[in-house]
Amino acid sequence: MADFWDNEELLGKFVKNSREEIHIKRVSKNGREYVDIRTFWYDSKSDEFRPSQKGLAIPLEFVGELKTILDSIE
Known part of the structure; x- marks a missing residue:
């Protein structure tokens, strides 16, 4: 999505399954x-997500409201 966004900074990521990752x-x-x-998917042709x-x-x-909601999850 680098072509879409003017600027982007990867804050973190985690593996969803063998072919997908979640990028934040x-x-x-x-x-x-x-x-x-x-969700990012693995493209075997280019060997990248x-x-x-x-x-x-x-x-x-x-984001503050989102954090409050997430903090309420037990």
Whole structure:
């Protein structure tokens, strides 16, 4: 998605299964900042992970609310 975002910084990732990873990135587009949480799939032809359409970009101003919701999970 490097072609889509103006800027992106990988914050972390974890393995979903043998062919997929979840990437968490801080990204920006047209002066707005987001946290992008997206599934990446392994492309054996290029030997790299590529972004899928499965994911969401959360505006940075809502990350505090997201953290509160996640903290409530027991």
